[in-house]
Amino acid sequence: MTPDLDRAIRAAKAAGDLLLDHWQQRETLVIDQKRPGDFVSAADRGAEMLLREALIRYGDGWLGEETEAIDAPRRWIVDPLDGTTNFLRGIGQWAVSVALEQNGRRVLGVVHDPLRSETFAAARGMGATLNGQPLRLPPCPPAGGALWGTGLPFGGMAHIDDHADDLRRILPRSAGIRRLGAAALDLCYVAAGRLDGFWERSLRPWDIAAGLVICAEAGIRTEGWTPEDRPEESGNVIAARPELFQDFAGTIRA
Incomplete structure (x- = not known):
């Protein structure tokens, strides 16, 4: 240490x-x-x-x-x-x-x-x-068995319609979605395998700075709304275990 x-x-x-x-x-x-x-x-x-x-x-x-x-x-x-x-x-x-x-x-x-x-x-x-x-990731869930985390807009924030579209696309292909209300812990739960992935828009640097380091060191893949978009700069985060990332990110970005 x-x-x-x-x-x-x-x-x-x-x-x-x-x-x-x-x-x-x-x-x-x-x-x-x-x-x-x-x-x-x-x-x-x-x-x-x-x-x-x-x-x-x-x-x-x-x-x-x-x-x-x-x-x-x-x-x-x-x-x-x-x-x-x-x-x-x-x-x-x-x-x-x-x-x-x-x-x-x-x-x-x-x-x-x-x-x-x-x-x-x-x-x-x-x-x-x-x-x-x-931290060790557990075995990958079967197709359609992934559990995702997210954060929902509040108080008149933008992206409410975008997030509703996300939910419509993801829910039928998952074991469920959790909105736990603390993005730092959500990212750590992905790193620990409690969630299989997480996404949210317009987060602030302090919401995600520590969680992104923990995810990276646990082998979790993280990107923004494009592969070139850095979550550290934009606040837009898509994080998932590597086996599921491509399909998950593709669904979010559709």
């Missing part, structure tokens, strides 16, 4: 402990609405400040959901609470997401799920792990 990865894991777990304290008292949290369907609370802000103080060192940059960005060749990309709406509603699907980017390339990712005590982690060239054990 690299020193940076160790530091990221420690910081993500510390932020997770803070969030668990808020989880027990979430009914008292003051909630602000950034835009329709998009919320923030003292839990998000407190976790981000903890992560910022723990991670920024010696001129590092920063890109977080709730605080001012700092440009630098070496930059931390952080979502302090991915799945805020789930958290605030008492739905136990949320996580802390931390990634490190160096000269435009994401080199490590950590996604920590405090409620399940699960920590997904990866560094480029070193593989992906869950709680320190290597």
Whole structure:
């Protein structure tokens, strides 16, 4: 394990402990609405400040959901609470997401799920792990037996009609679709074989930075809406195990 990865894991777990304290008292949290369907609370802000103080060192940059960005060749990309709406509603699907980017390339990712005590982690060239054990994909499901994950637009966002078309094409050829509400965990679930693939449009960098590194190191193929489209830049993500990617991506892009 690299020193940076160790530091990221420690910081993500510390932020997770803070969030668990808020989880027990979430009914008292003051909630602000950034835009329709998009919320923030003292839990998000407190976790981000903890992560910022723990991670920024010696001129590092920063890109977080709730605080001012700092440009630098070496930059931390952080979502302090991915799945805020789930958290605030008492739905136990949320996580802390931390990634490190160096000269435009994401080199490590950590996604920590405090409620399940699960920590997904990866560094480029070193593989992906869950709680320190290597991730291994289970056998590929039979044709028509794949389980997909996605995220649905909310609050007047664009692409509602596009996503309805996606569902119409994919549902008849699958074992089902899950909308779990935390993209960082969705990508980790693909890396762990709990989902066979995931797609979503217009995600933000902090939603996917860590999950994309973990997927890559677990052998998951990821692209955008064309093979040349980089999800890191566009926020459009199609991810699936290699045996299923071509057919899955072709269906999404049809």
